[in-house]
Amino acid sequence: MDLAPRLNLMNWLVGQGLTGLPENDLIRGFCERCRTAGLDVSRASVFIDTLHPIFEGRGFRWNDTQTNESDMFEYRSTSEGEAAQNWRRSIFYYMLESGVGELEVDFADRASLDFSLIDELAANGHRHLVAFVHRFGEAGTLGQMDSVYSYWVTRRPGGFGELGLSALRDLVPLLGLAIKSGAQVEIARTLGRVYLGRDASEQVLRGRISRGVTERIAAVLWFSDLRGSTAISESITPGEIIPFLNDYAQASIDAIHDAGGDVLKLIGDGVLAMFSGDDMSGARRAALQAEHQFRKNLITLNARRAKERLPITSAYLGLHVGEVYYGNIGSEDRLDFTVVGPAVNEVSRIASMCRSIDRDLLASAEFRSGLDATGRRYLVSTGRYALRGIGRAQDLYTLDPDIASSEPVTGSYERYLEN
Template structure:
C-alpha cells in the first residue's frame, strides 16, 4: 500500500470522524479503501467498551462477501459466565495479559492454538490474522472504555506482507481515533437519555444548558408512587430493596415511553413524567394509555415475582394538566433540566390522595376537562377535596370501576385508548 494511498485514507478517516460518520460506516469505508489500494483484507472486527446500563460495549464487523452476521453487535459483561470464558481464551485477553500491542497468527496452523476465534476463521478460508490493542491514556479513559480492539484477516496465501503490516500499523490508530470519537458521542447521548430522559437529553445536547433558560409549556403531568414501598423495604433483605424498586420503576417507565411520554425525574420510588402535544386531548389520552399499560406491566411483573416468592405490590398514579416552566434550574455548576410550577406540586398531591380514597388512579378536574365525551365518561368523581398546600377545592376523578368489572366496558375502554 503506497504512502499516497495511506495519506488519502488517513485524510478520509479524519474528515469522516469530524463529520460524525457512524462506526460501522467508518469500518466499511476503511476496509473498502484498503482493498482498493491493494491490501487483501477479507474480514475485520473492531470493538470498544462503553458506558451503558445494559451492555459492556459495542462492536462492528466487515466481511469481503455476503454474510448473515450483523454489522453491529453489542456484548454484555465479560466478567462472568460463558462470556468470561470466551474472553479469557481470546487473542485480545492474551495480549492484555502479556502487554502486547499486536499479534499475528498464521491461521493455517490454527489447530495448535487455543484461541477462541481462530479455528472458525481458518475453517472459513482466512489465512492470516493480525490483531491490535490500542490503549488509551488515563485522561482518555471513560469507565471501562480504555482500549480500542481490532483484528483483520486475509485469504491471501502469503498472508499480510511487510508492507501490509506497516500500513495497518499506520492506519489502524487513526481508525481507532475516529471510532472512539463516534463512541464518545454515543456515550453522551446514552448518559443523557438514561439520567435526563429522551427529549430532555436532546434539548441539552442541542446546547440548552444556560442557567435560568426555561420555556413555559402546557403539559399533562404524571406522578406515580409505589404502594407500601416503605413497609415492604423494612420486611425484605437489603439486597432485595434495589431489585424491588427497579422492577416497578421499569414497569412504569416502559409504559410512559411506549405512550410517548417523557420521564423527567425519579424521586425515591416515585416517577414524575409529562406528555405534550399540540392537541392536549391527545396528550391526556396518551397519559391514560400509559396508565393502562402500566397496570398490565404490573400484572405481568407481579405474576413473575409471586412465582419467585418475592413481595409484590401495585402503584398510585396521579394525572393533572397545567402550565409549567421547563428548562435549566439550579446553581452555576449543578443544573437540573426539569419542570417546576404549582402544577407539579399539585400532581404529587393528587397521587398522594389515592390511598385516602382507596383508588389506584386519580385525575384532576383540569385533566378530565378537555377530554372528548367518550373519555370523560370513563372518569367518575370520587368527591371534592382540598389538597394540602393547594388553595382551592376540586373534584378528583378515577376510572369507572365498570372498566375492570365488565368485560364489555373494559373492551370499549381499550379501543378508546387505541384510537
C-alpha cells in the same frame, strides 16, 4: 499499500471522524478503500467498551462476502457465564494478559492455538490475522472504555506481508481514534437519556445548558409512587431494596416511554413524567395508554415476584394538566433540567390523595375536561377534595370500575386507547 494512498486514507479517516460518520459506515468505507489501494482485507472486526446500563460495549464487522451477521453488535457483561468463557478464549484476552498490543496468527499454525473464531475463519478461506489492542491513557479512559480492539484478516496466501502490516500499523490507530470519538458521543447521549430523560437529554445536547433558560409549556403530568413501599423496605434486607425499586420503576418507565412520554425524575419510589405536544387531547390519551400498560406490567411483574417469593405491591397514580416551566434550574455548577410550577405540586398532591380515598388512579378535572366525549365517559367522579398546600378544592376522577370488572367495557376502553 504505497505512501500516497496511505496518506489519502489517513486524511479520509480524519475527515470522517470529524464529521461523525456512523461507526459501521466508517469501518465499511475504510475496508473498501484499503482493498482499492491493494491491502487485501477480507474481514475486520472492531469493538470498544462503553458506559451503558445494559451493554458493556459495541462492536462493528465487515466482510468481503455477504453474510447473515449484522454490521453492528452490542455485548453484555463478559465477567460471568458463557460470555466470560468466550472472552477468556479470545485473542484479545490473551493479548491483555500478555501485555502485547499486536499479535499475528498464521492459520496454517492454528492447531497449537485455542483462540475462539480461528477455526471458523480458516474454514471460510481466510489465511492470516493480525490483532491490535490500542490502549488509552488515564485521561482518555471512561469507565471500562480504555482500549479499542480490532482484528484484520486476509485471504492472501502470503498473509498481509510487511507492507500490509506497516499500513495497518499506521492506519488502525487513526481509525481507533475516530471510533473512540463516535463512542464518546454515544456515551454522552446514553448518559443524557438515562439520567435526564429522553427529551431533556436532547435539549441539553442541542446546547440548552444556560442557567435559567426555560420555556413555558402545557403538559400532561404524571406522578406515581408505590403502595406501602416504606413498610416493604423495612421488612426486607438492604440488598433487596434496590432490586425491588428497580423492578417497579421499570414497569412504569417502560409504559411511559412506550406511550411517548418523558420521565423527568425518579424520587425514591416516585416517578414524575410528562406527555406534551401540540395535541393536548392526544397527550391526555397517551397518559391513559401508559396507565393501562403500567397496570398490565404490574400484573406480570407481581406474578413473577410472587413466584420467587418476593414482596409485591401496586402503585398510586395522579394525572393532571397545566402550564409548567421546562428547562434549567439550579446553581451555576449543578443544574437540573426539569419542570417546575404549581401544576407539578398539584399532581403530587393528587397522587397522595389516592391513599386517603383508596383509589389506584386519580385525575384532575383539568385532565378529564380535555378528553373527547368518549374519553370523559370512562372517568367517574370521586368527589371534591382539598389538597394539602393547594389553595383551592379539586374535583377528582378515577377510572370507571366497570373497566376492570366487565369484559365488554374493558374491550371498549382498550379500543378507545388504541385509536
